[in-house]
Amino acid sequence: MPELPEVETVRRTLAGQVVGRRVQKVQIHRAEVVRGDLRGEAVGLLEGDRIREVLRLGKQLAVVGDHGGVACVHLGMTGSLCCGSDKAMAGLKHVHVVWEMGKNRRMWFRDPRRFGGIWGFASEEALWGQRWNKLGPDATLITPAKLQKALNRTRRALKAALLDQQVVAGLGNIYVDELLFVTHLHPEMPADAVNRALAARMVRSMRRILEQAVNAGGSTLRDYVDAQGQAGGYQNQHKVYGRKGLPCRVCDRTLEATVVAGRTTVSCPVCQPREGGG
């Protein structure tokens, strides 16, 4: 699923349901989805802890307990983290970890394709020092100066750089394509050609797109649902992603699909000229 708006939607819907609850027991149904130093140790996944808060950096979540324990959840492509009644979970396939939190209340990690995972840490400091230190600034918080500096370190295609979580954390294939369209940028423009003014425009557009997407509950293409099982609605506002062969919403030209950085890329040949149109 899950790029920044979807993960932020999960964070919000989840926090409302789990903060303040005590984790009575953790069931690990499939051990290999639990990774990191505390792998396989239920106690490292908040067993016995009361949940204090749910954090997010880029596409990753961290459920923090009041004893300092942290379960960092990365949803990968098909992962979901939900909270609900026993009945809501009953019959679901691919539920790998379950946190029992009182009568008829549980949180579960489900991931059919198993590209996601859970990393247990003993403290928030350990999470930041061992894992989140590898991520760049969150896409909602990055400054023009930092974005420009990170982009200018490489000559790769702009799209490839924006997908790199060390450059900016939270963007994936959907929101990079949307961002490049609204900023009128060609996906293969060299990243080191981004000047300060352009970086500033990109930051403004990035924040606006991500905010609108969060307000719509994220984009649901296939699997994504929030912590209460609700689908998002932003897919209906996509300007280019998933619209190959359809008319550009701005100029009516047929949108084209190419492959950039190994990913399907949809763009408008008129609105996103190679030379850059401003």
Next chain:
DNA sequence: CCTTAATCCTGGAAGC
């Protein structure tokens, strides 16, 4: 340094 392909998996959609 950079790009591409393969890889981890399941399952939905499209094609025949």
Next chain:
DNA sequence: TGCTTCCAGGATTAAG
């Protein structure tokens, strides 16, 4: 209807 093929929101690794 059924079988096959292709494709997918991520991220790492190896190979060229």
